Amino acid sequence: MSTDKITFLTNWHATPYHIPVYLAQSKGYFRDEGIKVAILEPNDPSDVTEIIGSGKVDMGFKAMIHTLAAKARNFPVTSIGSLLDEPFTGVVYLKDSGITSDFRSLKGKRIGYVGEFGKIQIDELTKYYGMTADDYTAVRCGMNVTKAIIQGDIDAGIGLENVQMVELEEWLASQNRSRDDVQMLRIDQLAELGCCCFCSILYIANDSFLAAHADKAAKFMNAVKRATDYVLAEPSKAYEEYVDLKPLMGTPVNRKIFERSYAYFSSDLKNVRRDWEKVTKYGKRLGVLEEGFTPNYTNVFLAWKLEGNSADPMGDQKRMAELQEKVAKDGGYQRLQVAAEA
Numbered sequence: 001m002s003t004d005k006i007t008f009l010t011n012w013h014a015t016p017y018h019i020p021v022y023l024a025q026s027k028g029y030f031r032d033e034g035i036k037v038a039i040l041e042p043n044d045p046s047d048v049t050e051i052i053g054s055g056k057v058d059m060g061f062k063a064m065i066h067t068l069a070a071k072a073r074n075f076p077v078t079s080i081g082s083l084l085d086e087p088f089t090g091v092v093y094l095k096d097s098g099i100t101s102d103f104r105s106l107k108g109k110r111i112g113y114v115g116e117f118g119k120i121q122i123d124e125l126t127k128y129y130g131m132t133a134d135d136y137t138a139v140r141c142g143m144n145v146t147k148a149i150i151q152g153d154i155d156a157g158i159g160l161e162n163v164q165m166v167e168l169e170e171w172l173a174s175q176n177r178s179r180d181d182v183q184m185l186r187i188d189q190l191a192e193l194g195c196c197c198f199c200s201i202l203y204i205a206n207d208s209f210l211a212a213h214a215d216k217a218a219k220f221m222n223a224v225k226r227a228t229d230y231v232l233a234e235p236s237k238a239y240e241e242y243v244d245l246k247p248l249m250g251t252p253v254n255r256k257i258f259e260r261s262y263a264y265f266s267s268d269l270k271n272v273r274r275d276w277e278k279v280t281k282y283g284k285r286l287g288v289l290e291e292g293f294t295p296n297y298t299n300v301f302l303a304w305k306l307e308g309n310s311a312d313p314m315g316d317q318k319r320m321a322e323l324q325e326k327v328a329k330d331g332g333y334q335r336l337q338v339a340a341e342a
Contacts, residue, residue: 009060016258093156112157197275308340
């Protein structure tokens with residue numbers, strides 16, 4: 001038995017930032033390209049690269065650091081485009097936890113993480129700040145970091161500014177507490193990486209699938225580019241359509257997650273070489289990549305004109321933080337205007 005459908009595995013159950021793939025399906029963009037797509041959701045996000053790498057599923061979503069690590073473990077996957085560019089990622093905590101902006105305040109605390117690379121990142125940072133991995137308690141939470149913080153099972157956990165921070169802000173508001181009580185120690189700043197790109201969310205594919213069905217991969221990317229264009233042009237309307245398709249999206253928290261994700265959507269879907277080089281170097285520093293490792297990405301399936309690279313990526317990160325603070329306060333849909341290299 002076989003199917004002519006492209007199988008696509010998300011990196012978790014449907015979330016607000018998955019909207020381009022679901023709308024490409026519901027609005028008929030895949031059909032217009034002459035392809036059929038089955039969208040699947042995993043029970044465990046840690047399984048995604050293994051399932052795609054084994055060839056049991058054709059394509060999916062995964063973060064950059066995990067995509068690199070998958071290749072290092074001989075799972076043949078390649079990134080063929082970007083969904084979210086550089087969402088802020090770090091150790092999320094509440095002010096009453098006793099944690100401060102000083103990383104060393106994590107000593108003696110229980111820190112939650114999603115998968116093994118979160119722990120590797122924290123362990124590496126402890127060395128950077130004169131501590132050891134024994135100075136904190138690591139707790140694997142999967143995607144339930146927010147719940148674990150609320151229940152008091154952990155003091156802090158690794159999360160995204162546009163997801164876990166939003167969930168905690170809204171929980172605090174429901175408790176008549178200030179949303180500002182949620183704080184984040186950004187990993188890119190702690191590790192002096194110069195970017196948040198290690199957690200950029202990518203479109204990845206099995207290499208054998210790409211070799212046998214390059215035309216289908218290109219058509220898939222054409223369809224999600226069209227859907228992304230629609231989301232960026234009509235965010236409010238697009239989200240209402242998503243809610244019709246996925247009623248679980250119709251909550252105040254999910255709408256706020258979508259608002260906070262809006263600025264991170266890649267408009268041209270390209271893999272940014274400078275980001276891949278930085279994260280590959282970071283992966284070698286973490287010890288998950290060999291010294292001679294070559295990053296596994298390509299832009300050959302993107303048929304449109306790609307935008308130039310940012311002329312001031314560090315400055316853009318600062319401006320993005322300011323923009324997201326404004327969105328957190330006022331809501332709405334805002335994008336950063338990025339100046340490209342000459």
